[in-house]
Amino acid sequence: MFKKSFLLIILTIAACGKENKTSQEEEIQLKVVSKGTSVEVVKVSDSVFNKQLWVNGKIEAVKKAELRFQASNQLSSVKVANGDYVKQHQIIGVLENSLLKNNMQKATIELQKAQNKLAAEKINYGKQNITPSILKNLEIKSGVIEARNNLERAKIEYDQTFLKAPFSAIVANIEKREGDYIGTADAFCTVINPNALEVSFAVLENEYQFIAKNQEVEVRGYNAKQKSFKGRITEVNPLVDENGLIKVTATIIDKNTGLLDGMNVKILINHPLHNVVIIPKSALVLRSNREVVFTIENNLAKWNYVEIAGENSDSYAVKKGLKGTDTVIISGNLNLAHNTKVIAE
CATH class of the missing domain: 2.40.30.170 (Efflux pump adaptor protein, beta barrel domain)
Structure with missing residues (x-):
């Protein structure tokens, strides 16, 4: 009997201690609730919002161009590679041109001969008597004009064997190699500024x-x-x-x-967007599938239905439901209700 009485006393003391502990925890919770829910807030203002x-x-x-040679022949040399940067008028590729070079040299000699003949004609005619019209006739007679035209043609044909950059650019799409035959219809490369x-x-x-x-x-x-x-x-x-x-x-x-x-x-x-209120995205919550923002007034959370005009990576633009002087709650707002006591941190 003594043992049973002693055990009963111990159990009673333990139960009382547990009851006191539970009462203390409930009292602490009641005090926290009575003080209010801790939230973070931010002041908003009317501003210009960039909708993204x-x-x-x-x-x-x-500036992009496909380049082609103006003559057809074997490709003698390629001066650049894909990805190279070239300056305006820089040579990119050259065709076989030894015969055309020889023609140009020959035309130069023929022009020199014609000029020598013209000089002799001028002496025979008398320099003091030569008018512009007479000079032109002498140039035709001596063959200077014909020789000059032949040299100019030879130079043009020789120059056509050189492909030059029309503007400073990067070279792309070169597929031909030295020794390949290339025609005037074949694109040699593309240049891109x-x-x-x-x-x-x-x-x-x-x-x-x-x-x-x-x-x-x-x-x-x-x-x-x-x-x-x-x-x-x-x-x-x-x-x-x-x-x-x-x-x-x-x-x-x-x-x-x-x-x-x-x-x-x-x-x-x-x-x-002008004349809108900008809020952080964390300030917006959904209630019954409607967009809601909580503001704080006299330590009370106020429920506000809002209309969103736009958004970007971190903010919303509110065109209806808030004033530019409001302070909105940006954290601790998920479980708030209208007129809930809050403590702004």
Whole structure:
């Protein structure tokens, strides 16, 4: 009996201790609730908001040309390789031209002979009596004009064996090798000016309002390590195609971009929205499938239905439901209700 009584006393003491501990925890929780839920807040204001539109595009070279020889013959030498940078008028390739070079030298000699004959005709005629019309007749008679034309033709034919860069550019698409025969219809290479680029892209017809001529855009490659570059819209085609798309062209403003002709890129278009309230994305929550933002007034959370005008990577533009003087709750707002006590941290 003594053992049983002792055990009963111990169990009673333990139960009382557990009850006291539970009461203390509940009391602490009640105190926390009574003080309010801890939240983070931020002050908002009316401002200009850049609504962002991302589209895909393709880089195109403005100064790009396929080069062909003006004569047909065996390729004597190739002066550059694909990817090389060449300056304007730099020689890219040369055709076999030994015979044409010989013709030019022969024409030079024939011209010298004709000039010597002309000099003798002038002496015989008397230099003081030679008028411009007489001089022309003497040049025809001596063969100077014919020899001069023959030399000019020989030089043109010789020069046509040299292919030169029409502008400073990067060389691409060289496929011929020394010794290959190449005709006037065969493209020897393509030259591309890397600092004269544009990007073409398309927008949906309901996005037409976001673009305008001379508007700045941002161009980014798909490689995460690539920088972004500035562009400016130069053309907006005023037609909608069968797919509901509008073609747009923008010039790349920056130089030495490393972008290549034909490269796929992303284009960011910022469309400014005026007289809107900008909030962080974390301030927006959903209640019954409606967009809600909680503001704080006198340490109470206030429930506000809002209407979103646009968004970018980290913010929303609110056109209805908030004032520019409001303070919004940006954390601890997932389980809030209207008039919940809150503590701003």
